[in-house]
Amino acid sequence: MPLLSDRVAIVTGAGRGLGREEALALAAEGATVIVNDIGASLAGDGGDRSPADEVVRDIVKAGGKAVASYEDIASWDGARRTIELAYDTYGKLDILVNNAGVLRDRMSFNMSEDEFDLVMQVHCKGHFAMCRHAAARWREAAKSTGAVYGRVINTASEAGLLGSAGNSNYAMAKAAIAALTISIAREMGKYGVTSNFMAPRARTRMTESMPNNSMFAKPESGFDVFHPSWPAQLVVFLASEAAGDLNGQGFIVWGGEVDLVRGWHIVSKLETPGAGITAHDLIERKDELFGDQPRQPTYM
Numbered sequence: 001m002p003l004l005s006d007r008v009a010i011v012t013g014a015g016r017g018l019g020r021e022e023a024l025a026l027a028a029e030g031a032t033v034i035v036n037d038i039g040a041s042l043a044g045d046g047g048d049r050s051p052a053d054e055v056v057r058d059i060v061k062a063g064g065k066a067v068a069s070y071e072d073i074a075s076w077d078g079a080r081r082t083i084e085l086a087y088d089t090y091g092k093l094d095i096l097v098n099n100a101g102v103l104r105d106r107m108s109f110n111m112s113e114d115e116f117d118l119v120m121q122v123h124c125k126g127h128f129a130m131c132r133h134a135a136a137r138w139r140e141a142a143k144s145t146g147a148v149y150g151r152v153i154n155t156a157s158e159a160g161l162l163g164s165a166g167n168s169n170y171a172m173a174k175a176a177i178a179a180l181t182i183s184i185a186r187e188m189g190k191y192g193v194t195s196n197f198m199a200p201r202a203r204t205r206m207t208e209s210m211p212n213n214s215m216f217a218k219p220e221s222g223f224d225v226f227h228p229s230w231p232a233q234l235v236v237f238l239a240s241e242a243a244g245d246l247n248g249q250g251f252i253v254w255g256g257e258v259d260l261v262r263g264w265h266i267v268s269k270l271e272t273p274g275a276g277i278t279a280h281d282l283i284e285r286k287d288e289l290f291g292d293q294p295r296q297p298t299y300m
């Protein structure tokens with residue numbers, strides 16, 4: 001029995017890489033898919049319709065249902081029209097996979113305003129605008145039906161969870177996506193909508209463009225641990241009925257491993273009831289606050 005029969009899904013940036021695999025995997029489980037892709041180069045330029053068209057063709061050839069959308073999800077109206085396409089064509093939306101992304105990597109001291117703005121626009125505004133327009137539709141529907149079936153699956157990155165050198169714009173944007181995911185979870189849970197994020201690792205043109213990327217290389221034989229189809233399986237799971245009790249959660253994923261991650265949390269406290277804590281107090285009691293905790297950025 002397919003996991004997603006009668007479900008309607010949107011995948012943004014689904015013409016290539018991870019989004020393509022997500023669209024194919026959702027369709028293979030019975031979902032009808034809106035394959036959104038602006039057809040951008042890695043740096044965000046251009047407008048090639050063929051990647052989205054080819055994914056639609058592959059889904060239809062395999063017996064599934066899909067339609068292409070070439071909207072720029074980083075624009076408010078482009079995001080709205082993408083959500084409307086699901087309602088106008090199929091009468092509903094059940095699953096929203098926000099995946100579209102671009103890179104403009106540079107050390108912070110060399111980064112231009114345009115490089116900063118584009119990455120914020122596509123990742124932050126793109127994720128937010130899609131969530132915002134879907135949430136409005138779901139809330140409206142829930143008023144008459146009580147609750148809806150809604151799934152938001154956002155795409156963060158380990159860069160956003162841990163910080164990274166050389167792409168602070170991207171790390172900021174991806175951290176914002178983790179926070180957005182939890183905000184949407186808190187706002188929309190009562191209407192039957194869950195919101196979760198994943199931070200994938202996969203071989204795509206994005207990782208192929210990065211320096212020191214040999215870990216992603218396709219092995220000559222055996223298990224292809226970084227094939228982009230593996231994170232897509234987590235997306236299918238989160239989109240399914242079986243994950244209905246998971247809301248506001250985050251995962252790191254690649255072939256052969258899924259990690260559940262938790263965000264910022266209090267690890268130690270200084271408390272001085274009835275009195276303020278001065279800078280001099282902090283100097284004196286620094287070791288009490290930090291104890292054995294690391295004092296420099298660490299890897300998880």
Ligand SMILES: NC(=O)c1ccc[n+]([C@@H]2O[C@H](COP(=O)([O-])OP(=O)(O)OC[C@H]3O[C@@H](n4cnc5c(N)ncnc54)[C@H](O)[C@@H]3O)[C@@H](O)[C@H]2O)c1
Nearest residue numbers: 013016017018038039040072073100101157201202204206
């Ligand atoms: N590949 C990895 O290991 C990895 C790791 C962490 C996070 N991610 C994230 O996964 C997502 C997919 O990345 P990928 O590696 O498959 O990259 P990719 O470059 O192969 O695919 C991204 C797709 O998004 C599309 N796109 C870009 N801007 C768009 C816009 N404004 N509107 C609609 N479509 C747009 C592009 O045309 C492209 O087809 C991104 O959000 C990326 O940041 C990837």
